[in-house]
């Protein structure tokens with residue numbers, strides 16, 4: 001590794017390229033060229049960077065700028081256009097990333113899609129492209145152990161480097177269909193992004209850098225199970241511009257701790273305090289993700305508790321009937337129970353949507369593709385009968 005640039009080349013910011021290449025006696029312009037090759041053109045093989053000197057290409061290849069960092073092993077395409085990509089990393093580990101094209105017809109008002117971000121409607125309502133959201137992973141497995149989640153079943157294997165997080169987006173862009181444009185990146189794949197804070201934050205800086213992909217920071221969403229100190233840090237460092245999605249899943253500590261062990265460390269009172277303090281720009285809202293698990297958190301009494309808990313917080317609520325996973329006997333509630341839950345929240349004045357099932361035929365729930373065959377770590381239960 002180059003001592004002047006301790007990070008992997010894909011994870012280097014322009015100012016770090018200037019330092020590292022100056023240490024090699026390269027022209028300042030080479031820094032701009034390399035960043036452009038990687039972040040704008042998505043080229044991650046130094047040998048293909050034709051405007052660099054052979055000496056520099058060889059040095060960069062030695063630092064890891066060579067094929068094999070992030071290789072698509074399987075691409076599963078669902079009938080709704082969702083593409084779920086199993087990605088093999090250099091050490092053999094498997095992660096996943098998902099491309100989710102908007103279901104709205106190109107050129108049509110984007111707010112036809114019920115759970116769209118408001119800004120989409122404002123800014124891209126007349127885009128001729130199909131807008132694509134990419135969901136990316138930040139860890140191999142996950143340490144948080146949520147009992148309804150395929151990633152939680154396997155436990156944490158290792159953290160991803162910022163280069164591996166960023167490379168998923170470079171790869172995703174290369175797999176877009178004609179007429180598609182990447183609009184949003186959501187850190188909602190395998191892993192808890194705030195449990196890998198440094199790499200996550202660096203990847204956000206890379207993806208939003210104007211000389212690279214140039215995503216708007218507002219189009220980056222961090223989904224977290226509720227790591228309070230890191231939520232506070234994210235809010236401070238990115239001035240509230242990064243969108244936040246909170247996996248809530250219950251509105252009392254007993255139920256939430258049973259579903260999500262992280263709640264024992266950061267109970268709801270602390271989480272709510274952090275959310276109220278998050279420096280949200282005007283007219284932006286926090287997304288509340290609520291996975292409905294049959295018999296655990298899906299009755300109307302729970303919905304009323306959710307309504308009380310969130311009062312005064314600018315939120316939109318996504319209800320997600322749990323995707324069944326092979327490794328667990330937990331399952332989704334009936335259609336009727338989902339509707340009753342949603343109605344309580346709508347009646348309480350919230351924007352509340354049931355998230356569309358996307359890519360069910362390709363195992364599109366978090367962590368499922370690479371976990372087929374995984375053994376359950378937690379004891380599940382049988383889904384409740386419809387009442």
Ligand code: SF4
Pocket residue numbers: 142143144145146149150151152153189190191192224225247366
């Ligand atoms: S829901 Fe998220 S935080 Fe919980 S185990 Fe799954 S990946 Fe980890």
